[in-house]
Amino acid sequence: MSPRHFLSTLDWSRRELEGVLADASRLKEERGTLAREDLAGKSVALVFFNPSLRTRTSFEIGVFEMGGHAVVLEPGKGAWPIEYRDGVVMDGEAEEHVAEVARVLSRYCNLIAVRAFPKFQRWEDDREDLVIRQFAKYATVPVLNMETITHPCQELALMLALKEKLGTTDGKKFLLTWTYHPRPLNTAVANSALIIAAKFGFDVTLLCPTPEYVLDARYMDAARGFAKEQGSRVTVTHDVDAAYSGAHVVYAKSWGALPYFGRWEAEKPIRDKYKHFIVDERKMALTDRGYFSHCLPMRRNVKATDAVTSSPQSLVIEEAENRLHVQKALLRRLVGLSGISP
Ligand code: CP
Numbered sequence: 001m002s003p004r005h006f007l008s009t010l011d012w013s014r015r016e017l018e019g020v021l022a023d024a025s026r027l028k029e030e031r032g033t034l035a036r037e038d039l040a041g042k043s044v045a046l047v048f049f050n051p052s053l054r055t056r057t058s059f060e061i062g063v064f065e066m067g068g069h070a071v072v073l074e075p076g077k078g079a080w081p082i083e084y085r086d087g088v089v090m091d092g093e094a095e096e097h098v099a100e101v102a103r104v105l106s107r108y109c110n111l112i113a114v115r116a117f118p119k120f121q122r123w124e125d126d127r128e129d130l131v132i133r134q135f136a137k138y139a140t141v142p143v144l145n146m147e148t149i150t151h152p153c154q155e156l157a158l159m160l161a162l163k164e165k166l167g168t169t170d171g172k173k174f175l176l177t178w179t180y181h182p183r184p185l186n187t188a189v190a191n192s193a194l195i196i197a198a199k200f201g202f203d204v205t206l207l208c209p210t211p212e213y214v215l216d217a218r219y220m221d222a223a224r225g226f227a228k229e230q231g232s233r234v235t236v237t238h239d240v241d242a243a244y245s246g247a248h249v250v251y252a253k254s255w256g257a258l259p260y261f262g263r264w265e266a267e268k269p270i271r272d273k274y275k276h277f278i279v280d281e282r283k284m285a286l287t288d289r290g291y292f293s294h295c296l297p298m299r300r301n302v303k304a305t306d307a308v309t310s311s312p313q314s315l316v317i318e319e320a321e322n323r324l325h326v327q328k329a330l331l332r333r334l335v336g337l338s339g340i341s342p
Helices: 014-030 054-065 098-108 130-138 152-166 188-199 217-230 240-244 264-272 316-334
Strands: 043-048 069-073 111-115 143-145 173-178 203-207 234-237 249-253 291-293
Touching (some): 014 152, 043 054, 043 098, 054 316, 098 130, 143 152, 143 316, 152 188, 152 249, 152 291, 152 316, 173 188, 173 240, 188 217, 203 240, 217 234, 291 316
Parallel strands (some): 043 069, 173 203, 203 234
C-alpha cells in the first residue's frame, strides 16, 4: 500500500486539517516545557530545489525538537542534479533519476519533503507539478510539499494564526489581494490561500488588477466547491475599495498573470500600472478591524507599507512562527502517530 502523502490540501478534508491544527496548537503551547521524542530514531530528507529561510529553518528545528534528524539536500548544488521526467535519454545535466533518488531516500528516511518551484516557462507544464508527483510516485515513505505550485504548510500556518485571532472562521470575510512586485512570482501561496480560506468557511474575495490575474481554474473551481460545501462564496473583483470593505482578513501576495506565463516582458507593462494595489492604512481602514498577513519574504513599501506590516493587526510573524508548529503536527501524523491528547 502506498503511503499517505501531503502534496496539497485539496485531498485532505477540513476535519482532518482541523485535527492537524488542534495538534499544532498543543505543540505550540507545550513548546519549551515538554521534550518530545515523537521522531526519535527517525530521519527526514528535506530536498530543496529553491532557496528558503523559513521553510528550511522551521523544518530542521521542528524535527530536532521531536528527537529526529533532518538532512538537507540541494540537487545541483551539494547533491547530484536530478532528472524527473520518465523515459528520457539522460544526456543533459542530470546525473540521476528521481526513480532512484526517491527510492534510495526511502531506504534511509521516514519522510521526504520537497520544495520545487515552477520553472516559469510554460504553465501547462508547471501545473502538472511533476517534480513532487514523481517523488510521490517512486517513494515508499510519505512525501510532503514544502512549496511547489501550492504551499500547503503555509496554508495551515495562516489558518492557525487566524483561528487564534478570530476563533471561528465560518462566515468571516477573507480578502486575498494581488500586490505589485517587480518580478512575476509563483502563484503557489495565492492558490493555497484561496483554497484553505474557502475550505474553512470564509467568504473569499479575490482582488486582482484584471481578469488575466485570476488564478488557475483548478484552484478557483476547488475553492468554489469548498465554499459551496461550507455555505459561503468566492467572489472575484477588480474594485479595490469594495474588496476591502468589511474584510476580517487581508492576505497579500503577488503573482504573475498566467496568460503571460513565459512571456513576462509582455506582462510587465500591465503589472507596472498596479503599484497602487499596495496594502496601506487607508485601505485597511475600510476593513472590519481586519488582520493583515503575508507568507514572507515580503518587500516592505512595495506590497504593504511599514505601518501595516508593523501594526498590531499584522500576523506576519505569528504566521511564520506557526510554520514550526503545524509542520511538527503534520510530521507526527505522516509518520503514523495519531493526534495528541488534550
Ligand atoms: N514562506 C516561506 O515559505 O518562506 P521561505 O521561502 O523563506 O521558506
